Amino acid sequence: MTTAALPVRPARPNGWWGMAVFVASEATLFGTLIGTYAYLGLHNAHWPPQHLAKPPVLTPTLLTAALLLTSIPMQLAWRAAREWRRASAWRLLALAFAVELGYLIWQLHDFVDLVHVYPPRGSAWSSVYLTLLGTDHAHVLAGLVLNAWFLVRISSRLTNYRLVGLRATTFYWHAVNTITAVVLAVQVSPYL
Amino acid sequence: MAVVERVERLEEIWLERPGVLGWLTTVDHKRIGLLYFWTTLVFFAAGGVEALLMRTQLAQSDERLVSPETYDQLMTMHGVTMIFFFIVPITTGAFGNYLVPLMIGARDMAFPRLNALGFWLFLGAGVFIYSSFLVHEAPNAGWFDYVPLSLRQYDRGHNVDFYALGLIFNGIATTIGALNLIVTIFKLRAPGMSWNRMPLFCFALLATALSLIFALPALTADCILLELQRKLGFHFFDVAHGGDPLLWQHLFWIFGHPEVYIIVLPAFGIATSIIPTFARRRMIAFPLVAMAELLVAFIGFGVWAHHMFSTGISTATLVFFAAASMMVVVPSTIQIYAWVLTVNLGTPVFRAPLMFIGGFITFFVLGGLSGIMFAAIPFDQATTDTYFVVAHFHFVIFGAAVFPLLGGIYYWFPKVTGRMYHEGLAQLSFWLTFAGTALTFFPMHIVGLLGMTRRVYTYDHGLGWDAYNLVETIGGYVLAAGLLAIALNIAWSARRGPYAGRDPFHGGTLEWTIPSPPPHYNFAVVPTVRSASPNWDEEARQEDLERLERDELVLAGGHETPTTTVNDAELSQIAEMPPESPWPIALAVSVTIAFALLLTSHYASAGGFLALALLMLAGWHAAEPEEA
């Protein structure tokens, strides 16, 4: 009604800000875990301990690279949705989802192996290493669940409400990928 | 005519379901604020009873009123309750929730349903951790729960599991509340309320919420690691497997010291609300005080190791943290002088709220000065873990954080209830709590210096501590009497007090522009803001009426509130707010059950309930606002 006549400045919606604060909190949690890894590293002469082989990095590096690439279709999906091109938004979202799902399945499979090779009850190193990796995988899962929700939601209709949600989810997705890259750096650190 | 219709339409749109069901499904920030208020008062009473039991046990040497085990549980739960289930939720949850939207001219918080979820999760966490008393396994390793004492080897029951899971749980609730406050303050300020016009109370709450967001993850991570070690046999804290017991302390205090500012900052905010009103002039040095509030929250992150001066960490570390700890003093001295000089510049009326602020300043200076002493490393190393510390932090936490809160209860009582409190009884309650606080906590300095260590369930006769301890116990009961007088005043005045009207104290901020108690929609028209004290701005208030007349920014088309840009608060868009919802409470129940199952190591079932919570989240988001 009368509000239409008011001068209005475009700005990021509440939902985006909410997600930004949430991501800040999560990033701090990861920072704490990585800090724990580094702190315990300083207190041990050998980190990882000598009796353990260095953890694998080749597969995680390749997988993480694939993961990072999913940020592109995700960003494009949000852009398509903003222009109300629902079908192409859905397809891009599905592409990002499929790649990230593949990533997670592969990683979880390897994670089970890691638990056997580096039992967390064996040393502080394997405890903190597996905790960090496990948390990161859970984080990817959270991104996937959000993505799946929007795959369902925008398959029927696109609304402003869903658009805000998709924007926040895209932001979250990038955050998940970035944090995974940082976690990869921790995985690589024994080789440096 | 049209004006009346518009207001009636707002009334209709924002009305919630009546009765208990209405309270269970509410998303109204005022109702949620009140839910927080009453719940935290119950926890305050519990923490108070725990304190009185301890004080009675310590009234004389070699007393055997409670067993050592009971004492340890009381001591741990007193700390946990007062910090996590009283002060933080009453300041951010009750005061923040109720007042921030009113002060910034919004109709609700940014995420109303999330707001409700935050409360119900908080209540769930409280019920979870207090249920430990029913099974006689309340947390017993102290509120800072140092390892290895809290490891399974030395603490075999569920006590520490209640602690760790309870704090993770409570942390989720608190994070949600903090997130909501931040986005609300960023995005829902009435058009025109740029940063330099925002009430200092909101600055304080913003600084608090930001600190929570960045501090809590350290505690959460610490508790997760502890539970992984206790329940699944991981190694983080034991030397034999490459862990380090000091890891717990570092993570704990990275959270723990910002927590101190999380506790006192809202109190500073309340003080800077009360002082201008009763001094009848605006705060001096407004930008300095606003900056000081944000700065103290920031520096608060760089001083954690001063809690660890006697652990044998390197001298370089000691000196660095001592220097940082001294820096953190300056923002506080800025505020103290700004408050005191504002009182001096104005023509103050010493009614109960201002008297409590006077008590606050006195005790804060006292606790602050003893705090500075702890930045002198050798003195800290002599006095840490004695009653001198107990005295210091009770003057800071009780004197500096709770006193403004008590003053704030009186100050906003007429706004919330529409009735006036009893001034005589209020002043009596002030003198009782003031004397009680001084009597309880001041002698603790002395016994501390005489060598009495903290967290002892009893002490030997002949060390010169008996008389002081007796006085402290008497003080504790005087203090309790003062607090009861406040409760009495609230209970009586809520029903019998004279009507207070819209603005009994002539406050400067927006909450005083609307009726008491505030209508469900808060503001009939989005208020005009042109200064930091909008209620003292007659012209702007006149313009509100004209806007209402013109139907400009009345927003009676639905649950609507304007959102604005972060810096300059220019109108950005009209947000559609969700109506009441059963999902938050249902979700909280599900999460509470999941935590109970985690405690008893039923991981699969716990996962099931978390999945259920996720499904509920889907149900929650399936209901969307109507769009054209």
Added chain:
Amino acid sequence: MTRAALLAPPLVLALAGCGGNQNSLDPGGHGERSIAHLFWVMLGVSLVGFGFIVTLLFLGWVRRDRPYLPGGRGERTATQLVLLLGVALPIVLLVALFVWSDLFVLSSTAAPKRPTALTVRVIGHEWWWEVRYRGSSAVTANEIHIPVRTKVTAIVTTADVIHSFWIPELNRKTDMIPGRANRLVLEADRPGVYRGQCAEFCGLQHAHMSVEVIAEPKPRFDAWLARTAEPAPGGSPVFAKNCSGCHQVRGTEARANVGPDLTHFASRRTIAALTLPNTPPNLRTWLRDPQHVKPGNRMPNLHLSNGEWRALERYVESLR
């Protein structure tokens, strides 16, 4: 003593000489003397600061009907005062305090850089103190004998949870943390008994984990150390049967280290980390019901016949 006296900080001054022998303001050695000195100076400055602000506040009440500061100055002056009193003055004072306390006093309480003539190892246990002397086979518990006017290095560690070693009249405290060995100087100016107590919460009997430092002239200390290093003359069947699972009596088959070494128990001043004075009736009370005297401690209540009790008491009392 009246309430008013308790509330008046200056009277804290009167406390320096009173209280028990665990009074951090009654220093008995160099380290604590410098800390106490630091405290008195800080207290003095604090009192001035406290008095100043409270006076300002009081002035606000006295002049409540008159706007403007005394002298009629307005907001501009007030803001300048905030900058002067709230920023400049604290910075000057804090820098001074920092330099003095954290650079100078810190060095007088620091861990010794060079080895001292005597080194004693103190090991914290739930809830007692094990004490060993470097270069001697002497082992004792809950009392630390040192020669007077001599720097002694204490190396403190723990056998279980975190404890904190603190002799208030001699020096600062230092934590006993698993995996770490913290050091501290003990030095007493005059002969005497200096009481200390565990300062870090360590579980049920944290309250009854006390220790005494006994400073004596060098010859007496040397004699004590020589005597304490000697083994016990012999064992006892009832002790071997009931107590040797936890305790050590050097020279007999009892060699465990769960509870304190008892080789010279009868010459010690107290029982159970200063819970009771070491007298025959107290010893009886303790032996027959340790869980009542110190609930939760590791020593179980034994079920012996009257004859066995008497034999046990006689034996323990003979361990001089």
